[in-house]
Amino acid sequence: MSEHIVSVRVYITIFLVLLVGTALTVWAAFVDFPFGLNTIIAMAIAVTKATFVVLYFMHVRYSTRLVWVIVGSALFWMGIMFAFTFADYFTRSRLSIGT
Amino acid sequence: MKPIESFELPSPSKVNYLNAVYGLKSWLLTKDHKRIALLYLGSITFFFFIGGIYALMIRLELLTPSGDFLESTTYNKVFTQHGIIMIFFFLIPSIPATLGNFLIPMMIGAKDLAFPRINLLSWYVYLAGGIITIYALLAGGVDTGWTFYTPFSTTFSNSYVVATGLGIFINGFSSILTGLNFIVTIHTMRAPGMTWFRMPLFCWSHYATSLIMILGTPVIAITVLLLAFERVSGVGIFNPKLGGDPVLFQHMFWFYSHPAVYIMVLPGMGVISELIANFSRKNIFGYSFVAFSSIAIAVFGFLVWGHHMFVTPQSVYAGMIFSFLSFAVAIPSAIKVFNWTATLYKSSISYDTPMLYALGFIGLFTIGGMTGLFLASLATDVHLSDTYFVVAHFHYIMVGGALMAYLGGLHYWWPKMTGRMYPEGWGRFGALVVFVGFNLTFLPQFIAGYIGMPRRYHAYPPEFQVYNVLSTAGASILGFGMLIPAVYFVWSMRYGKHAEANPWHLPGLEWRTQSPPPTENFEQTPIVTWDAYEFAPPEETEVVGKFHGEVERAS
Secondary structure (H helix, E strand, O other), rough: OOOOOOOHHHHHHHHHHHHHHHHHHHHHOOOHHHHHOOHHHHHHHHHHHHHHHHHOOOOHHHHHHHHHOOOOHHHHHHHHHHHHHHHHHHHHOOOOOOO | OHHHHHHOEEOOOOOOOOOOOOOHHHHHHHOOHHHHHHHHHHHHHHHHHHHHHHHHHHHHOOOOOOOOOOHHHHHHHHHHHHHHHHHHHHHHHHHHHHHHHHHHHOOOOOOOOOOOOEEEEEHHHHHHHHHHHHHHHHOOOOOOOOOOOOOOHHHOOOOHHHHHHHHHHHHHHHHHHHHHHHHHHHHHOOOOOHHHHOHHHHHHHHHHHHHHHHHHHHHHHHHHHHHHHHHHHHOOOOOHHOEEEEHHHHHHHHHHHHHHHHOOOOOHHHHHHHHHHHHHOOOOOOOHHHHHHHHHHHHHHHHHHHHHHOOOOHHHHHHHHHHHHHHHHHHHHHHHHHHHHHHHHHOOHHHHHHHHHHHHHHHHHHHHHHHHHHHHHHHHHHHHEEEEEHHHHHHHHHHHHHOOOHHHHHHHHHHHOOOOOOHHHHHHHHHHHHHHHHHHHHHHHHHHOOOEOOOOOOOHHHHHHHHHHHHHHHHHHHHHHHHHHHHHHHHHHOOOEEEOOOOOOOHHHHHHOOOOOOOOOOOOOOOOOOOOOOOOOOHOOOOOOOEEOOOOOOO
16 A cells, blocks of 8 residues: 655645634634634634644545544544533433432 | 364474573563563563552451551552552453453464554553552552542542553553554454454454454543643633533543443453353354454443443433443343353363353353343432442452453463463362352442442441451452462463463364464464364364374374
8 A cells, every 4th residue: 555645735734724723712712702602613623623633644534445434433432422421411401300 | 074184283393482582682672472462461460469459458447347457548549549450450451461462363363463563562551651650659649539530539639640640541552552453453464264253252352342442542541631631730621610510520431431341351251252162162152143242342332331420410311321221231241141151051061270260250240240230220329329239240240250251261371371281170279269259258248238338438337347357258268269370370380281282172273383382373374264163073173182293084
């Protein structure tokens, strides 16, 4: 299997994108968004940055389908953790015992 | 049945992996999976000894109702350190890193694991984590319980939480590296003819274990890191006073730590499948069901963690789902137990030492599993939570299950690993002593817990004393029982009878090479034409174990 060579230019571009993402995160933290959107915005920036890291720095974009399956299964497992944890948080107020 | 050629063994050679090269450097820089397995064996035995000393201190303290041997704070540290050492530094690496490391390449007909350097790296990472944890214990210890529950661990405990957490964090990478190696090896390095459904069930269970190691361990690493971050920098993640949520810690902790129970017991189940089939000389009943039940345990095991949190403010709805799924995960475990039992039916059982451990495992694991269902029920769990019932339950799984399987496997493959036989009479005696000592230690704890004795207290009301005296007496017998194999294993390395290539007369690939094996495992890559546990008819098994040139062909 031949290794895909990623140019230095691409690495620098991604690095700059990550720096911009960090600056955006800091800026967003000081703004009071309506409807409690602060967390969602911060998470959206973080997920975007992580996606760039996985695709370019970890070479997943140039990898085989098997690697995509592995990445997908890891995300699916993370989804299980989030889904069940949120299943707790979102239903806590539905039934309170002892009140 | 396969032709007799399948059983021909190579000529015995005096050169093997133990004497091919000499010197400390040859061990510390080895890339041979068998030598690395022995490095792990020595290391985990060391940690088992330390964890055992803590267990001894716990049982001595609980001999009397008053806290007269240890102060409450010291007792907190002792049970915490017992748990941390036994779980992270003994049970999790025990079977995979020793027996799995040694045997998986041999069982699938490979020369080594896929990444030999990473294999050695995993041992060094394990050592680094172990040294840091030992430092934490010597510097003052940690008193949070092995569960590190917040906000106690982040805010109130003044013990060495961060150092211990760092040790566990680093140790986790060793686990990930081992799991990665096993998965790639099993996918890519099987010998010609070794299809997935010809693999020994030991390999299936290690494959399932490796999935958990890779998918679960990063989560505990992140959790410990966040804990340390909050403790050091005061950022609110788990502390409600700072806007965090302590139940979030429990979600993240148990997302790994419940599947970790399966990291401990699934490899044990693989060992038991080998022992039951081979010592009853019969193909395992329902091979594919046993194989897939390992995968099912690995998957379902990730969906049940909330049953550790029934007495927290966790939503009742989430609790109901977790309770239901916890009952569901009992199904694949039960499939294994029923299939092992069905394998024994009308088979030709020999009661050698490994089989005694295997039979003990089936009984003890079943008790441990069934009592787990008490704790998976929402209502009974409220009564039993944080009592000695829980302590007894998980010891039945981890000691009665995982440790018994480890000891059974160690006896079974000892001739292959060392080229020496252990004394069979002493072996059987030791197995019986361990079984009796174990039950005397932990059965009374079920009763004590059920009638209300809480766990993690150094003093208790006098009405519980009788159960604690029984338990401490049992622990003494159990400790003595553990020393018996420790002594004769060491003895056998020098004085034990030389083992033949196939002392148990079995068809598995690992028995088709000399004992101890050569560095490359096999003189030539084997071509597999038989299923796992495919036993030859009685007249053919007579020739098993003889070397090339001596084989008497049975018609």
